[in-house]
Amino acid sequence: MSQLQSLRGMVDLLPEALQRWQAVEAMAREHFQRSGFGEIRTPLLETTDLFGRGIGEGTDVVGKEMYSFQDRGDRSCTLRPEGTASVVRAALQHGLLSQGAQKLWYAGPMFRYERPQAGRQRQFHQIGVEWLGAERARSDVEVIALAWDLLASLGVGGLQLELNSLGTAEDRHDYRNALVAWLEQRSEALDPDSQARLSTNPLRILDSKNKDTQALLEDAPTLADALADASRERFEEVQRGLTTLGIPFRLNPRLVRGLDYYSHTAFEITSDQLGAQATVCGGGRYDGLISQLGGPQTPAIGWALGMERLLLVLEAAAQADPNGPAARLAVIPIPDAYLVNRGERAETVGLSLARSLRQQGLTVELDGSGSAFGKQFKRADRSCARWALVLGDEEVERGEVRLKPLQQQGEEVTVALSGIAAIVETLRTY
Template identity: 75%
Template sequence: MTQLQSLRGMVDLLPEQTRRWQAVEAVVRAQMQRWCCEEIRTPLLEVTELFARGIGEGTDVVGKEMYSFIDRGDRSCTLRPEGTASVVRAALQNGLLAQGVQRLWYGGPMFRYERPQAGRQRQFHQIGVEWLGVSTAASDAEVIALAWDLLAELGVTGLALEVNSLGTPEDRKLYRSRLVAWLEERSHALDSDAQQRLQTNPLRILDSKHPQTRALLQDAPTLEQSLAPSSRARFDAVLEALQDLAIPVQPNPHLVRGLDYYGHTAFEITSNQLGAQATVCGGGRYDGLVQQLGGPPTPAIGWALGMERLLLVLEAAAQVDPAGRAAQLVRVQGPVAYVVHRGEAAARQALLLCRGLRQRGVAVEQDASGSAFAKQFKRADRSGADWALVLGDAEVERGVVKLKPLQADVGEMAQEELPVADLDRLALCLGH
């Protein structure tokens, strides 16, 4: 019988990887708590119209990448390809906007049918922030600072921030007409994807990765040239607020976001930790989305970062600085104690010992093989435990357990044996 495999682009997170994810998620959760952001959890499955209306039917996400199907109720359903539209839908449906400003964050899997590659899978995971009801330039800088400080707290180095203003819908309409006219005169020099986008979503051409198209765009008109004075003044205020926060910023007139709902501030944070500068976080302002989904006019801004890409960056940072913050997060933590035992009486005592220590907050792994002590000690070394707790017939008879340090930094015990019944003392000796 053929062994079943996971679908392409759907990757298992094995225990060692999961521990790393949990360490990162713990830092995220603590950071969000300090910034007074409340967690929200939305369904994986939504009606397709939510994303078609919210993201934009001319985008690659809606046009090419969504996992959509007709359910038994003859409804078109879609596995969520991003988090913002779902959060806005939840806020509207549950009346959150009537309760004032909402500072929300989320984490979980998203789904896009695209070519799997390093740091990008068809089921991928995002952590995102959505602030609903905030409109000032200072709030733009504040939400960017949240992302910047989180990445720094995680130990990501080589950070760079690029920002652009996408202006108002009127600004973009004026710019679109100028850009299309300019590109149509040079359409023969565009790659095939750009030629298609010229008819559907020309602003997305600015985000092209094709070398020939990128070279051509160096001389293209910029959105900045089409900004109204009020949009220009707002963007200057954002830059000034970022300067006040001592966050270095590089304006990038070619920066656009891949989803239609963005306007005014758009930004990306990159890191050179993987060699070339790679985006680890991106977002922007989307003041029109709430109204577009049936709610009242509501200013909003947010960002998202991909967990898979972030873990690659952290692992690279750990290689560069083995004693740094990133290395601490990605290092696999072993148990505090590993119980080695042989014999029926020792096995019964080991069961009691392990449970008692676990009840006192000690992470304990028990060897269940019954093999020779030498083999058990090898497994204890591989486990990464600080201590081996040894029980044999002699120890059981005398009512003691032997403690053997497995790591150089835990030191030597002045007393190598302790009463096995004195669990409080034993836990204290193990550092708990």
């Protein structure tokens, strides 16, 4: 019988890797709480129409990458490919917008049928924020600063903020017409994917990875030229706000983001920690999405970071600076004590002792092997615990436990098994 394997692009998260993963989530939760964002959790499975209406039928995500199927009720269902549309759907369904602006954050798996590669899997994970009802340019600055500060506190080096304005729907309509007219005259020089996008989603041609297409686009019209005065002033206000906060940025007129619902501010934060610039966070404003999904006209802005890519960046940062914050994220918690126990009565009492100490808030690793004391002590040393609690049938007969220091100088101490408070005090004091 062949060994069962996970599906391609679906990766198991093992305990050692999860140590840094969970530290990132804890750090993110702390930053979000300080900024007044509350957590929301949405289903992995949604109606396909949600993403068709929200993300856009002409996008690669909807057209090529979604995991969609008919369920037993003959409904078209899709594993969520991103988080924003689901958050907006939940806010509308539960009437959250009637309670005023909503500052929400989420974390969890997303699904896209892409070619797996380092930092990108078919089941991938995101952490993101959505500020529904935020209209002013200063809200753009605040959410960008939130992302920047989170990444900096995690120890990500070489951060670069790239910034663009997509303007209003009218601005983009005018620009789309100008860009299409310019590209149609040069369509034979475009790569095949860009030629296909010319009639479906021409703005996506701007972030084509084809070198020849990128060279051609150097002379193409820019969206900045098509911005109305109000859009241009709004974008300048965002830039002034970032400058005031001391957050450096680079204007990138080719930055369009991959989803149709963006408007005005679009941004990406990259890091050179892996050598080349790698995007670790991206987002922007999406003032039209909520009305597209059947709600009232409501401004909103948000961003998401990809956990798999971020973890690669943090691993590189930890190697570059073994004493830096990224390295500290992966530090495995050290148990307060390792309980060495052997013998029928000792194993029974040891289980009870470990439980009592854990109830007092101590981390106790209980050896359940039943092997010789020497082998257990070797495992105790590898655990890096500060103390070994030694319990054999003889100790049980005398009603005591031996406390042997492992990582520091000191004498072995014998304490009565009934004196849990004295054991706790010793383990915490020395």
